[in-house]
Amino acid sequence: MARTLHNLVFFLIRVAVKIRLLGYWSLIYGYCAVCTAVALLKLWWNIVLRPTATFQWGLRDTPPACLNDTSLGTHCYVRIKESGLRFHYVAAGERGKPLMLFLHGFPEFWFSWRYQLREFKSEFRVVAIDMRGYGESDLPLSTESYGFDYLVTDVKDIVEYLGYNRCCLVGHDWGGTIAWLFAIHYPEMVTKLIVLNCPHPSVFTDYALRHPSQLLKSSHFFFFQLPRFPELMLSINDFKALKALFTSRSTGIGRKGRLLTAEDLEAYLYALSQPGALTGALNYYRNVFSSLPLSHKHVRSPVLLLWGERDAFLEQEMAEACRLYIRNHFRLNIISGASHWLQQDQPDIVNTLIWTFLKEGEGRKGYRN
Numbered sequence: 001m002a003r004t005l006h007n008l009v010f011f012l013i014r015v016a017v018k019i020r021l022l023g024y025w026s027l028i029y030g031y032c033a034v035c036t037a038v039a040l041l042k043l044w045w046n047i048v049l050r051p052t053a054t055f056q057w058g059l060r061d062t063p064p065a066c067l068n069d070t071s072l073g074t075h076c077y078v079r080i081k082e083s084g085l086r087f088h089y090v091a092a093g094e095r096g097k098p099l100m101l102f103l104h105g106f107p108e109f110w111f112s113w114r115y116q117l118r119e120f121k122s123e124f125r126v127v128a129i130d131m132r133g134y135g136e137s138d139l140p141l142s143t144e145s146y147g148f149d150y151l152v153t154d155v156k157d158i159v160e161y162l163g164y165n166r167c168c169l170v171g172h173d174w175g176g177t178i179a180w181l182f183a184i185h186y187p188e189m190v191t192k193l194i195v196l197n198c199p200h201p202s203v204f205t206d207y208a209l210r211h212p213s214q215l216l217k218s219s220h221f222f223f224f225q226l227p228r229f230p231e232l233m234l235s236i237n238d239f240k241a242l243k244a245l246f247t248s249r250s251t252g253i254g255r256k257g258r259l260l261t262a263e264d265l266e267a268y269l270y271a272l273s274q275p276g277a278l279t280g281a282l283n284y285y286r287n288v289f290s291s292l293p294l295s296h297k298h299v300r301s302p303v304l305l306l307w308g309e310r311d312a313f314l315e316q317e318m319a320e321a322c323r324l325y326i327r328n329h330f331r332l333n334i335i336s337g338a339s340h341w342l343q344q345d346q347p348d349i350v351n352t353l354i355w356t357f358l359k360e361g362e363g364r365k366g367y368r369n
Helices: 001-050 110-120 148-163 176-186 201-210 212-217 219-223 229-247 264-273 277-282 287-292 319-327 349-360 363-367
Strands: 074-079 086-090 099-103 127-130 167-174 190-196 303-308 330-335
Touching: 001 219, 001 229, 074 303, 086 148, 099 110, 099 148, 099 176, 099 319, 110 127, 110 167, 110 212, 110 264, 110 349, 127 303, 148 176, 148 201, 176 190, 201 319, 219 287, 229 264, 229 277, 264 277, 264 349, 303 319, 303 349, 319 330, 330 349
Parallel strands: 099 127, 099 167, 167 190, 190 303, 303 330
Antiparallel strands: 074 086, 086 127
């Protein structure tokens, strides 16, 4: 009797898990279909209003001068033996100083850290990388090559190639996600973790599934699951959607902070207009649902989380919830009036808060190589 009851309970648990998985993937694909329908309507409307301009976009052949600004650092390349990929990065500051490594978000590249490269090179060896699929780094063709394991291993390989066994790790948006994961899996390699406008991955998953408002703000996650069509929608009208992402009143940079100059915007369009660039960037999203939930969640490094109060894509309530997964000092700063593009929007405030955090606790003892 006891054995029969045990088997029944085990069977019911397995059924419950399968039902939950079915519900999870039904939500994903159902929402994906809704987002696709909305995008098709937008495309149709664009064709009606601008029949000749809709399918016109240009490859930028010449990088704008700001990408070769020597005050930002030196352009370097590294080929990782294990993966065979070549990575591009910009580095400044003396070799041998503590390493501060910057990971950018979507749809950015190393240039998003220009204000921080100038600021922290006096005390650190600052390195801003183009993550795989972005900028001048290699672009793997398969979607599977953008899984969490590969992205985290990239960071480890780059840190070691640079001659370090640990670093102060700074990440924004998708770079923030990878920074969280790297700190979870390689705590001994992270002296301090600094994340900008990106919740702990487990916080994001739990919160989004319980709050339809956040699910709506994250609708691009679902739309980007489609092959090729998102690339088209981001390209039409000469990358109008990307321009709006960085400059519109609702989502853009500079609503109350620094303005994105025309040359800065052209730098992003130059990087994202290159062959395959949008596909590489979107492939991060195309692996995310199969990579969650996380099996390991706790962060043992000191953490600074900076959050723009007016982030159009992420609800502020997730920021405080990150405390649940941190087994060390945690500092949260909400920056009034700041957008999602925090380090570009409010660089002076961001830099000051980072300096304050770096001088807390361990002080400079934590930065021995």
